[in-house]
Amino acid sequence: MIIRQATLADNASLLELARQTPSRGVITMYSDQSPDFFKFLYMASDDYIVWEADSDGHLDGTAAEMYQNVRFSGEQVSLLTVGEMKASPDARTAVGVSLLRHIAKNPANRPRDLGIAYVLEGNSRAKRLYELFLSKKYEHRDLGNVKSSLIIPYRFFPVNSEYHIRKAQPDDLDAIAEILRETYRSYDLSPEFTSEWLGLELQKTDSLSIRDFDVAELNGRIVACAAFWDQTDVRKKIVLEFSPVIQLAMALFRSFGLLLNFPELPRKGEPLNFCYLRFPAALENHRSALKAIIRLRLNFIRRKRHFHALIASFHQSDPLKDSISRLPYISVKTHVMITKLSEKIDLSANDPKEIHPIYTDLSLV
Numbered sequence: 001m002i003i004r005q006a007t008l009a010d011n012a013s014l015l016e017l018a019r020q021t022p023s024r025g026v027i028t029m030y031s032d033q034s035p036d037f038f039k040f041l042y043m044a045s046d047d048y049i050v051w052e053a054d055s056d057g058h059l060d061g062t063a064a065e066m067y068q069n070v071r072f073s074g075e076q077v078s079l080l081t082v083g084e085m086k087a088s089p090d091a092r093t094a095v096g097v098s099l100l101r102h103i104a105k106n107p108a109n110r111p112r113d114l115g116i117a118y119v120l121e122g123n124s125r126a127k128r129l130y131e132l133f134l135s136k137k138y139e140h141r142d143l144g145n146v147k148s149s150l151i152i153p154y155r156f157f158p159v160n161s162e163y164h165i166r167k168a169q170p171d172d173l174d175a176i177a178e179i180l181r182e183t184y185r186s187y188d189l190s191p192e193f194t195s196e197w198l199g200l201e202l203q204k205t206d207s208l209s210i211r212d213f214d215v216a217e218l219n220g221r222i223v224a225c226a227a228f229w230d231q232t233d234v235r236k237k238i239v240l241e242f243s244p245v246i247q248l249a250m251a252l253f254r255s256f257g258l259l260l261n262f263p264e265l266p267r268k269g270e271p272l273n274f275c276y277l278r279f280p281a282a283l284e285n286h287r288s289a290l291k292a293i294i295r296l297r298l299n300f301i302r303r304k305r306h307f308h309a310l311i312a313s314f315h316q317s318d319p320l321k322d323s324i325s326r327l328p329y330i331s332v333k334t335h336v337m338i339t340k341l342s343e344k345i346d347l348s349a350n351d352p353k354e355i356h357p358i359y360t361d362l363s364l365v
Contacts, residue, residue: 001054001055001098002055003043003098003099003102004051004053005052005108005344006050008038010037010050010052011035011036011037011038013059013157014037014050014052014062015034015088016059017059017062017088018030018032018086019345020088021086025122025243025332026246027239027242027246028241029238029239029272030240031235031236031237031238031269032237033234033235037050038050039234040062040231041083041186042204042235043204043205043231044066044081044365045067045068045222045364046068047066047067048065048200049064049065050062050064050065051103051290053098053099054090059088060088060092061087061088061095061099061232062084062086062099063085063099063100063103063263064080064082064083064084064205065080065081065103065110066082066083067081067110067112069192070188070190071190071191071192072189073345073346075132075344077114077342078110078111079113079116079189080112080115080116080129081115081116081118081365082100082103082115084363085099085232087092091286096129096295097133098151100133101133104133104137113341113345114338114340115138116189116336116337117130117336118334118335118336118339118362119337120333121145121335128337130337131337138340138341139347140337140338140340140347141337141347141359142318142336143338143358144233144315144317144357144358145333145334145335146313146315146316146333146334146336146360147311147314147316147334148311148316148332148333148334148362149311149312149313149314149330150309150310150311150331151276151294151298151324151327152308152360153299153301153302153307153309153310154262156299156302157295157299158295159292159295160288160291161284162218162289163218163287163289163293164217164292165214165217165296167213167214168211168212168225169210170210172210172213172222173199173206173249174195175212175278176198176210176215176225176281176319177193177194177195177197179222179224179225179281179283180198180279180281181194182283183281183320184281186356186357187357188356188357188358189249189358190358191359204216204233205233205265206233207229207230207231207232208305212228213225213226213227213228213279213294214227214228214293216282216286216289216293216297218286223254223282224283224289224293225254225280225282225285225290226277226279226281226293226297227292227365228275228276228277228278228310229275229276229277229278230272230273230276231363237271237272237274238269238270239253239257239268239270239271239272240268240269241268247339262305262308263306265308271328272309273306273308274307274308274311275297275310276309276311277309277313280294280312280320287322289327290320291322291323291324294310294323294324298327311327312324312329312361313334313361315357315359315360317355317356317358319357336358
């Protein structure tokens with residue numbers, strides 16, 4: 001088996017491997033990043049490398065190194081996320097372990113201080129793989145879990161009328177960046193949220209710009225914000241199979257869909273249409289403004305009948321998670337593990353008994 005860096009010439013085979021390796025659960029689906037496999041990775045990181053394992057001309061598996069500059073314990077560090085971990089159904093070797101060993105050697109010589117891994121609850125195989133691999137060489141810690149909620153817009157929701165909610169304009173960029181900095185100043189793993197950084201993030205794809213933000217104002221001052229991202233230009237979630245319970249629920253939805261004003265549900269091979277919550281933020285005394293923003297957007301989604309759900313992800317210790325309380329959702333938990341990769345990091349400074357809030361953006365995972 002040979003491990004080499006993937007190039008644009010590998011685009012078609014990487015897209016095909018994604019189709020062959022769906023995620024399984026109540027809904028079996030895969031991420032379709034066509035026409036450009038690499039564009040989503042560009043969105044999800046400051047820098048990335050994709051490795052692929054080949055044997056006899058056959059693509060056995062892939063893994064990506066994704067790098068971001070974030071804050072941890074008050075210091076700016078280089079965060080490595082390992083993503084796009086896939087093994088072909090025909091692979092004859094332990095491809096995942098081989099790729100992790102390869103990445104651990106840092107053949108591309110990238111500066112890295114901290115590593116992070118996300119493991120879906122119930123994926124015991126992946127969790128054992130990471131724990132077995134990390135325990136042999138690296139100091140690591142469990143950072144708790146992140147709950148991703150699929151919020152179903154099956155009815156209209158009351159909205160707090162205390163705040164004036166509107167779409168953001170280009171000259172709101174500095175105010176939005178300031179609210180993001182204030183919201184996440186005590187969180188670990190958050191970007192610096194400078195106006196320059198945010199401006200560059202909003203130039204990476206046409207589907208996410210300043211106009212995809214909603215802001216809440218009180219007495220003319222912006223006190224909360226959130227972006228709503230339709231990421232179908234870089235990634236679609238294609239349905240392959242529904243569990244029997246979901247099939248029954250779908251039959252009911254199809255029967256009463258028009259009555260409920262719900263969009264038509266996908267069939268096999270069609271995408272589920274998701275809108276992703278990004279950059280939620282609110283000043284400490286105005287978290288109810290964020291709740292109002294989300295509810296107003298859900299009402300808009302319901303009227304337009306395009307998205308099947310709004311996906312919002314919050315860490316278990318994040319006080320912002322209350323912004324989606326009392327909304328109808330289906331939730332999935334993802335466990336978070338971090339690994340010390342340089343002497344710049346001191347994991348002992350973090351009390352394992354008290355899970356500190358961390359910034360997470362699972363729309364990019």
